[in-house]
Amino acid sequence: MDKKIERVYVPMTESAFYILFALQEERHGYDITQVTKELTAGQVVISPGTMYGTLSKMEKDGLIVLVGEEGKRKLYRLTALGREVLDLELARIExxxxxxxxxxYGNENRS
Incomplete structure (x- = not known):
């Protein structure tokens, strides 16, 4: 992975995290918003401006790819690079x- 991509995305914003997390399956922007609301019990709401700006940047950077359209809605999914970035962020959060x-270091403190 390009170190520049790592610097730009890790650590990532909650919005970016949930967008990548949701795109483990093909989804469009509105669906990503709904999945995020469901996963966070409504605590994280991604605005349309944030959603489409982030999708555009992630597509340009190669983290996601456009796979088709449903009417006017564009469907995206994670790329191998996007999976790497998501895995780095998940490891950081863990x-x-x-x-x-x-x-x-993965060991319990036994005091």
Missing amino acids: RLYRNSKGER
């Missing part, structure tokens, strides 16, 4: 969570 529980 590390933060483990550290918050007192775990270090």
